[in-house]
Amino acid sequence: MANHYQNIVVAIDGSQEAEYAFRKSIDVATRNAGAVLNLVNVIDTRAFEAYERTSIDSAQQTSEEMLNRYKAEAERQGIKDVKLAIEYGAPKTVITKELSNLTGADLIICGATGVSGVERFLLGSVSESIVRSAKCDVLVIRTPE
Numbered sequence: 001m002a003n004h005y006q007n008i009v010v011a012i013d014g015s016q017e018a019e020y021a022f023r024k025s026i027d028v029a030t031r032n033a034g035a036v037l038n039l040v041n042v043i044d045t046r047a048f049e050a051y052e053r054t055s056i057d058s059a060q061q062t063s064e065e066m067l068n069r070y071k072a073e074a075e076r077q078g079i080k081d082v083k084l085a086i087e088y089g090a091p092k093t094v095i096t097k098e099l100s101n102l103t104g105a106d107l108i109i110c111g112a113t114g115v116s117g118v119e120r121f122l123l124g125s126v127s128e129s130i131v132r133s134a135k136c137d138v139l140v141i142r143t144p145e
Contacts, residue, residue: 038105
């Protein structure tokens with residue numbers, strides 16, 4: 001019996017694997033007619049503790065531009081209900097606890113690795129954390145080799 005996903009969260013961080021996760025989310029949303037596609041970028045506020053407000057504003061603007069490009073592409077591919085979210089905090093916590101509960105997600109799609117290799121080495125990957133703690137299905141995408 002196949003799952004029917006209605007509320008799909010896609011973690012977007014600007015990495016190549018997030019791009020592949022987005023592409024896969026289009027396929028999944030297309031197969032699940034009427035699904036809501038939630039494109040989410042989490043601005044890791046820990047990186048901005050020592051910086052001034054203009055750095056955070058710049059990150060916000062970059063996030064908005066990136067998510068709007070993805071939304072336009074999803075709409076070109078026929079996805080009718082695309083929502084955008086920019087959140088602040090630690091990506092592991094925001095995506096697994098706050099967003100999956102807030103949106104009622106039944107599927108989270110993310111890349112196997114993201115833009116923060118140092119964090120992965122020191123703390124474990126965001127995708128690993130999502131897999132361990134999400135209360136819904138998780139699809140982890142790898143870059144084709």
